Amino acid sequence: MEKIQLLEECKEAENIVISGHIRPDGDCIGSCMAMYLYLQKALPQAKIKVCLEQPADIFGCIKDIDKIDSTFTVEGEIDVFIALDCEKSRLGSAEELFASAGKRINIDHHVSNERGCGDVNYVIPGISSTSELVYDLIEKRYMDEEIAKAIYIGIVHDTGIFKYSNTSPKTLRIAAELIEYGFDFPTIIDETFYEKTYTQNQLLGRALLESIMFMNGKCIVSVINKKTLDFYNAKTEDLEGIVNQLRIIKGVECAIFMYETGNLEYKVSLRSCKYVDVSKVAAYFGGGGHVRAAGCSMNGTFYDVINNISGQIELQMKEYKEKD
Numbered sequence: 001m002e003k004i005q006l007l008e009e010c011k012e013a014e015n016i017v018i019s020g021h022i023r024p025d026g027d028c029i030g031s032c033m034a035m036y037l038y039l040q041k042a043l044p045q046a047k048i049k050v051c052l053e054q055p056a057d058i059f060g061c062i063k064d065i066d067k068i069d070s071t072f073t074v075e076g077e078i079d080v081f082i083a084l085d086c087e088k089s090r091l092g093s094a095e096e097l098f099a100s101a102g103k104r105i106n107i108d109h110h111v112s113n114e115r116g117c118g119d120v121n122y123v124i125p126g127i128s129s130t131s132e133l134v135y136d137l138i139e140k141r142y143m144d145e146e147i148a149k150a151i152y153i154g155i156v157h158d159t160g161i162f163k164y165s166n167t168s169p170k171t172l173r174i175a176a177e178l179i180e181y182g183f184d185f186p187t188i189i190d191e192t193f194y195e196k197t198y199t200q201n202q203l204l205g206r207a208l209l210e211s212i213m214f215m216n217g218k219c220i221v222s223v224i225n226k227k228t229l230d231f232y233n234a235k236t237e238d239l240e241g242i243v244n245q246l247r248i249i250k251g252v253e254c255a256i257f258m259y260e261t262g263n264l265e266y267k268v269s270l271r272s273c274k275y276v277d278v279s280k281v282a283a284y285f286g287g288g289g290h291v292r293a294a295g296c297s298m299n300g301t302f303y304d305v306i307n308n309i310s311g312q313i314e315l316q317m318k319e320y321k322e323k324d
Protein backbone atom coordinates (compact mmCIF):
# COMPACT_ATOMS: atom_id res chain seq x y z
CA MET A 1 0.00 0.00 0.00
CA GLU A 2 1.36 3.39 -0.96
CA LYS A 3 2.35 6.01 1.55
CA ILE A 4 -0.27 8.70 2.05
CA GLN A 5 0.25 12.46 2.13
CA LEU A 6 -1.12 13.06 5.59
CA LEU A 7 -0.87 16.86 5.74
CA GLU A 8 -2.24 17.16 2.21
CA GLU A 9 -5.22 14.99 3.24
CA CYS A 10 -5.86 17.17 6.30
CA LYS A 11 -4.95 20.61 5.02
CA GLU A 12 -8.50 21.93 4.64
CA ALA A 13 -9.88 20.30 7.76
CA GLU A 14 -11.11 22.50 10.57
CA ASN A 15 -12.16 19.70 12.86
CA ILE A 16 -10.01 16.59 13.19
CA VAL A 17 -10.66 13.63 15.49
CA ILE A 18 -8.05 10.97 16.24
CA SER A 19 -8.98 7.64 17.78
CA GLY A 20 -7.87 4.05 18.25
CA HIS A 21 -9.17 0.77 19.59
CA ILE A 22 -11.05 -0.16 22.74
CA ARG A 23 -8.86 -1.13 25.71
CA PRO A 24 -6.05 0.96 24.21
CA ASP A 25 -2.52 -0.47 24.54
CA GLY A 26 0.85 1.27 24.33
CA ASP A 27 0.94 1.35 20.53
CA CYS A 28 -2.59 2.64 20.26
CA ILE A 29 -1.99 5.40 22.82
CA GLY A 30 1.51 6.21 21.51
CA SER A 31 0.38 6.49 17.89
CA CYS A 32 -2.72 8.56 18.75
CA MET A 33 -0.74 10.97 20.93
CA ALA A 34 2.14 11.27 18.44
CA MET A 35 -0.39 12.04 15.71
CA TYR A 36 -2.09 14.59 17.96
CA LEU A 37 1.14 16.36 18.94
CA TYR A 38 2.28 16.38 15.32
CA LEU A 39 -0.94 17.74 13.83
CA GLN A 40 -1.17 20.40 16.55
CA LYS A 41 2.16 21.70 15.32
CA ALA A 42 1.71 21.17 11.59
CA LEU A 43 -1.90 22.38 11.37
CA PRO A 44 -2.23 25.08 14.05
CA GLN A 45 -5.46 26.42 12.56
CA ALA A 46 -7.34 23.11 12.99
CA LYS A 47 -9.26 21.91 16.05
CA ILE A 48 -7.83 18.53 16.93
CA LYS A 49 -9.04 16.06 19.51
CA VAL A 50 -8.14 12.54 20.63
CA CYS A 51 -11.14 10.41 21.63
CA LEU A 52 -10.06 7.26 23.42
CA GLU A 53 -10.93 5.16 26.45
CA GLN A 54 -9.07 6.33 29.54
CA PRO A 55 -5.42 5.29 29.18
CA ALA A 56 -3.60 3.49 32.01
CA ASP A 57 -1.73 5.73 34.48
CA ILE A 58 1.65 4.44 33.28
CA PHE A 59 1.26 6.53 30.13
CA GLY A 60 1.14 9.73 32.17
CA CYS A 61 4.61 10.64 30.86
CA ILE A 62 3.22 11.38 27.37
CA LYS A 63 2.67 15.08 26.76
CA ASP A 64 -0.99 16.18 26.70
CA ILE A 65 -2.28 12.71 27.61
CA ASP A 66 -4.72 14.52 29.95
CA LYS A 67 -6.31 16.15 26.90
CA ILE A 68 -7.75 12.81 25.77
CA ASP A 69 -11.54 12.91 25.68
CA SER A 70 -13.05 9.68 26.99
CA THR A 71 -16.62 10.96 26.72
CA PHE A 72 -16.49 10.74 22.92
CA THR A 73 -18.38 13.98 22.46
CA VAL A 74 -17.41 16.16 19.53
CA GLU A 75 -18.98 19.49 18.70
CA GLY A 76 -19.71 20.24 15.06
CA GLU A 77 -19.01 18.29 11.90
CA ILE A 78 -15.90 16.16 11.82
CA ASP A 79 -13.93 16.93 8.64
CA VAL A 80 -11.27 14.26 9.10
CA PHE A 81 -11.32 11.23 11.36
CA ILE A 82 -8.05 9.35 11.81
CA ALA A 83 -8.49 5.75 13.03
CA LEU A 84 -5.23 4.34 14.34
CA ASP A 85 -4.14 0.79 15.13
CA CYS A 86 -7.50 -0.81 14.32
CA GLU A 87 -10.38 -1.34 11.95
CA LYS A 88 -13.64 0.53 12.51
CA SER A 89 -15.38 -2.29 14.41
CA ARG A 90 -12.85 -1.92 17.24
CA LEU A 91 -13.31 1.82 17.64
CA GLY A 92 -15.92 1.26 20.33
CA SER A 93 -17.73 4.49 21.19
CA ALA A 94 -15.82 6.30 18.42
CA GLU A 95 -17.34 4.18 15.67
CA GLU A 96 -20.30 6.54 15.33
CA LEU A 97 -17.97 9.51 15.02
CA PHE A 98 -16.02 7.64 12.36
CA ALA A 99 -19.20 6.99 10.40
CA SER A 100 -20.20 10.65 10.48
CA ALA A 101 -16.87 12.09 9.37
CA GLY A 102 -16.34 13.79 6.01
CA LYS A 103 -13.10 11.93 5.37
CA ARG A 104 -11.83 8.82 7.12
CA ILE A 105 -8.16 7.97 7.32
CA ASN A 106 -7.11 4.54 8.57
CA ILE A 107 -3.53 3.82 9.62
CA ASP A 108 -2.89 0.31 10.92
CA HIS A 109 -0.60 -2.72 10.91
CA HIS A 110 -3.07 -5.53 11.64
CA VAL A 111 -3.11 -8.31 9.06
CA SER A 112 -6.81 -8.74 9.89
CA ASN A 113 -7.41 -5.24 8.50
CA GLU A 114 -5.39 -5.64 5.32
CA ARG A 115 -7.52 -3.44 3.08
CA GLY A 116 -8.21 -0.70 5.60
CA CYS A 117 -11.59 0.70 6.49
CA GLY A 118 -11.11 4.36 5.55
CA ASP A 119 -11.48 6.51 2.46
CA VAL A 120 -7.71 6.88 2.69
CA ASN A 121 -5.73 3.93 4.01
CA TYR A 122 -2.20 3.22 5.08
CA VAL A 123 -2.21 -0.36 6.35
CA ILE A 124 1.04 -2.30 6.31
CA PRO A 125 0.77 -5.70 8.05
CA GLY A 126 4.00 -7.02 9.48
CA ILE A 127 5.31 -3.59 10.45
CA SER A 128 6.20 -3.48 14.14
CA SER A 129 3.56 -1.01 15.18
CA THR A 130 1.17 1.69 14.10
CA SER A 131 3.55 4.09 15.81
CA GLU A 132 6.25 3.09 13.29
CA LEU A 133 3.81 3.91 10.48
CA VAL A 134 3.02 7.27 12.05
CA TYR A 135 6.77 7.96 12.17
CA ASP A 136 6.93 7.22 8.42
CA LEU A 137 4.19 9.75 7.70
CA ILE A 138 5.50 12.60 9.82
CA GLU A 139 7.36 15.45 8.16
CA LYS A 140 10.61 15.42 10.04
CA ARG A 141 10.84 19.19 10.40
CA TYR A 142 7.99 18.99 12.93
CA MET A 143 9.53 16.17 14.93
CA ASP A 144 10.43 16.96 18.53
CA GLU A 145 11.26 15.19 21.78
CA GLU A 146 7.63 14.76 22.87
CA ILE A 147 6.48 13.29 19.55
CA ALA A 148 9.56 11.05 19.48
CA LYS A 149 8.79 9.81 22.99
CA ALA A 150 5.18 8.91 22.14
CA ILE A 151 6.29 7.00 19.03
CA TYR A 152 9.02 5.24 20.97
CA ILE A 153 6.56 4.09 23.62
CA GLY A 154 4.29 2.68 20.91
CA ILE A 155 7.11 0.77 19.23
CA VAL A 156 8.50 -0.52 22.53
CA HIS A 157 5.12 -1.88 23.58
CA ASP A 158 4.19 -3.63 20.36
CA THR A 159 7.63 -5.21 19.94
CA GLY A 160 7.96 -6.30 23.59
CA ILE A 161 11.01 -4.02 23.69
CA PHE A 162 12.42 -4.92 20.28
CA LYS A 163 12.28 -8.66 20.80
CA TYR A 164 9.21 -9.95 18.96
CA SER A 165 9.59 -11.08 15.35
CA ASN A 166 7.85 -7.92 14.10
CA THR A 167 11.03 -5.98 14.97
CA SER A 168 12.85 -5.17 11.72
CA PRO A 169 16.20 -3.50 11.07
CA LYS A 170 14.18 -0.45 10.08
CA THR A 171 12.35 -0.50 13.43
CA LEU A 172 15.69 -0.39 15.21
CA ARG A 173 16.98 2.40 12.95
CA ILE A 174 13.89 4.44 13.72
CA ALA A 175 14.31 3.75 17.44
CA ALA A 176 17.92 4.95 17.16
CA GLU A 177 16.74 8.17 15.54
CA LEU A 178 14.06 8.62 18.19
CA ILE A 179 16.38 8.34 21.19
CA GLU A 180 18.55 11.07 19.66
CA TYR A 181 15.84 13.47 20.82
CA GLY A 182 17.08 12.89 24.32
CA PHE A 183 14.10 11.60 26.33
CA ASP A 184 14.81 9.29 29.23
CA PHE A 185 14.17 5.96 27.51
CA PRO A 186 15.40 3.55 30.21
CA THR A 187 12.98 5.08 32.72
CA ILE A 188 10.16 4.97 30.16
CA ILE A 189 10.79 1.27 29.57
CA ASP A 190 10.88 0.53 33.29
CA GLU A 191 7.84 2.58 34.18
CA THR A 192 5.57 1.68 31.26
CA PHE A 193 6.65 -1.90 30.62
CA TYR A 194 8.43 -3.73 33.42
CA GLU A 195 7.09 -2.12 36.56
CA LYS A 196 4.07 -4.00 37.93
CA THR A 197 1.89 -3.20 40.90
CA TYR A 198 1.48 -5.70 43.70
CA THR A 199 -1.98 -6.59 42.36
CA GLN A 200 -0.63 -7.17 38.87
CA ASN A 201 2.03 -9.50 40.23
CA GLN A 202 -0.52 -11.38 42.32
CA LEU A 203 -2.70 -11.88 39.25
CA LEU A 204 0.29 -12.98 37.19
CA GLY A 205 1.24 -15.42 39.93
CA ARG A 206 -2.23 -16.90 40.06
CA ALA A 207 -2.45 -17.18 36.30
CA LEU A 208 0.87 -19.04 36.14
CA LEU A 209 0.02 -21.28 39.09
CA GLU A 210 -3.35 -22.26 37.69
CA SER A 211 -2.27 -22.60 34.06
CA ILE A 212 -2.87 -25.86 32.25
CA MET A 213 -0.62 -27.41 29.60
CA PHE A 214 -2.14 -29.46 26.81
CA MET A 215 -1.29 -30.93 23.41
CA ASN A 216 1.85 -32.48 24.87
CA GLY A 217 3.02 -29.21 26.33
CA LYS A 218 2.77 -27.31 23.05
CA CYS A 219 -0.14 -25.25 24.31
CA ILE A 220 -0.84 -23.57 27.59
CA VAL A 221 -3.97 -21.88 28.84
CA SER A 222 -4.86 -19.86 31.87
CA VAL A 223 -8.02 -18.08 32.90
CA ILE A 224 -8.92 -15.40 35.41
CA ASN A 225 -12.55 -15.29 36.34
CA LYS A 226 -14.71 -12.35 37.33
CA LYS A 227 -14.67 -13.28 41.00
CA THR A 228 -10.89 -13.04 41.11
CA LEU A 229 -10.88 -9.77 39.20
CA ASP A 230 -13.39 -8.34 41.65
CA PHE A 231 -11.47 -9.68 44.64
CA TYR A 232 -8.34 -7.78 43.54
CA ASN A 233 -10.41 -4.82 42.32
CA ALA A 234 -8.46 -5.27 39.09
CA LYS A 235 -8.82 -3.43 35.82
CA THR A 236 -8.27 -5.24 32.55
CA GLU A 237 -4.99 -3.37 32.07
CA ASP A 238 -3.73 -5.21 35.17
CA LEU A 239 -3.71 -8.39 33.07
CA GLU A 240 -1.36 -6.98 30.45
CA GLY A 241 1.72 -9.16 29.96
CA ILE A 242 0.36 -12.40 31.44
CA VAL A 243 -0.03 -14.09 28.06
CA ASN A 244 3.53 -13.14 27.11
CA GLN A 245 4.84 -14.83 30.24
CA LEU A 246 2.90 -17.98 29.33
CA ARG A 247 4.30 -17.92 25.78
CA ILE A 248 7.94 -18.09 26.85
CA ILE A 249 7.51 -21.30 28.85
CA LYS A 250 9.89 -23.86 27.38
CA GLY A 251 8.27 -26.10 24.79
CA VAL A 252 5.18 -23.93 24.35
CA GLU A 253 4.20 -22.94 20.82
CA CYS A 254 0.88 -21.37 21.61
CA ALA A 255 -0.28 -19.52 24.73
CA ILE A 256 -3.87 -18.65 25.52
CA PHE A 257 -4.92 -16.30 28.25
CA MET A 258 -8.54 -15.46 28.89
CA TYR A 259 -10.49 -13.44 31.40
CA GLU A 260 -14.18 -13.36 32.10
CA THR A 261 -15.91 -10.20 30.86
CA GLY A 262 -19.47 -11.27 31.66
CA ASN A 263 -21.65 -14.29 32.21
CA LEU A 264 -20.28 -16.98 29.86
CA GLU A 265 -18.25 -14.34 28.05
CA TYR A 266 -14.46 -14.21 27.75
CA LYS A 267 -11.82 -11.98 26.25
CA VAL A 268 -9.15 -14.22 24.77
CA SER A 269 -5.51 -13.37 24.07
CA LEU A 270 -3.43 -15.62 21.84
CA ARG A 271 0.33 -15.73 21.31
CA SER A 272 2.53 -18.07 19.32
CA CYS A 273 6.26 -18.61 18.93
CA LYS A 274 7.13 -20.08 15.55
CA TYR A 275 4.48 -21.50 13.31
CA VAL A 276 0.89 -21.18 14.50
CA ASP A 277 -0.79 -18.17 12.86
CA VAL A 278 -2.92 -16.94 15.76
CA SER A 279 -4.45 -14.13 13.68
CA LYS A 280 -6.21 -16.89 11.71
CA VAL A 281 -7.42 -18.58 14.88
CA ALA A 282 -8.73 -15.27 16.26
CA ALA A 283 -10.31 -14.30 12.93
CA TYR A 284 -12.16 -17.63 12.86
CA PHE A 285 -13.89 -16.54 16.06
CA GLY A 286 -14.59 -13.00 14.89
CA GLY A 287 -11.44 -11.37 16.28
CA GLY A 288 -8.15 -10.50 14.67
CA GLY A 289 -4.64 -9.27 15.23
CA HIS A 290 -1.19 -10.34 14.08
CA VAL A 291 0.43 -13.64 13.15
CA ARG A 292 2.10 -13.99 16.57
CA ALA A 293 -0.33 -11.97 18.72
CA ALA A 294 -4.08 -11.85 18.33
CA GLY A 295 -7.30 -11.79 20.27
CA CYS A 296 -11.04 -12.30 20.19
CA SER A 297 -14.11 -12.35 22.40
CA MET A 298 -15.92 -15.66 22.91
CA ASN A 299 -19.06 -16.98 24.52
CA GLY A 300 -19.57 -20.18 26.46
CA THR A 301 -18.01 -21.86 29.45
CA PHE A 302 -14.24 -21.93 29.89
CA TYR A 303 -14.26 -25.49 28.53
CA ASP A 304 -16.34 -24.55 25.47
CA VAL A 305 -13.96 -21.74 24.65
CA ILE A 306 -10.83 -23.79 25.11
CA ASN A 307 -12.24 -26.72 23.12
CA ASN A 308 -13.13 -24.47 20.23
CA ILE A 309 -9.83 -22.65 20.18
CA SER A 310 -7.69 -25.71 20.60
CA GLY A 311 -9.53 -27.32 17.67
CA GLN A 312 -8.37 -24.49 15.41
CA ILE A 313 -4.83 -24.57 16.77
CA GLU A 314 -4.66 -28.32 16.32
CA LEU A 315 -5.62 -28.02 12.65
CA GLN A 316 -2.70 -25.70 12.06
CA MET A 317 -0.34 -27.92 14.04
CA LYS A 318 -1.36 -30.93 11.97
CA GLU A 319 -0.77 -29.03 8.76
CA TYR A 320 2.63 -27.96 10.00
CA LYS A 321 3.55 -31.51 10.91
CA GLU A 322 2.45 -32.83 7.53
CA LYS A 323 4.61 -30.29 5.75
CA ASP A 324 7.58 -31.20 7.91
Ligand code: 5GP
Pocket (backbone or CB within 6 Å): 021, 090, 112, 268, 269, 270, 286, 287, 288, 289, 290, 293, 294, 295, 296, 297
Ligand atom coordinates in the same frame (compact mmCIF):
# COMPACT_ATOMS: atom_id res chain seq x y z
P1 5GP B 1 -4.19 -8.64 23.10
O1 5GP B 1 -4.13 -10.10 23.23
O2 5GP B 1 -2.94 -7.98 23.65
O3 5GP B 1 -5.45 -8.03 23.60
O4 5GP B 1 -4.19 -8.33 21.54
C1 5GP B 1 -3.21 -8.84 20.67
C2 5GP B 1 -3.42 -8.22 19.30
O5 5GP B 1 -4.65 -8.66 18.75
C3 5GP B 1 -3.48 -6.70 19.33
O6 5GP B 1 -2.83 -6.20 18.18
C4 5GP B 1 -4.94 -6.39 19.29
O7 5GP B 1 -5.18 -5.17 18.66
C5 5GP B 1 -5.52 -7.58 18.52
N1 5GP B 1 -6.85 -7.95 19.05
C6 5GP B 1 -7.14 -8.33 20.31
N2 5GP B 1 -8.45 -8.62 20.45
C7 5GP B 1 -9.01 -8.40 19.25
C8 5GP B 1 -10.36 -8.53 18.75
O8 5GP B 1 -11.30 -8.88 19.47
N3 5GP B 1 -10.55 -8.21 17.43
C9 5GP B 1 -9.52 -7.80 16.62
N4 5GP B 1 -9.78 -7.52 15.34
N5 5GP B 1 -8.26 -7.70 17.05
C10 5GP B 1 -7.99 -8.00 18.34
Ligand code: MN
Pocket (backbone or CB within 6 Å): 027, 028, 085, 109, 129, 130, 158
Ligand atom coordinates in the same frame (compact mmCIF):
# COMPACT_ATOMS: atom_id res chain seq x y z
MN1 MN C 1 -0.48 -2.03 17.39
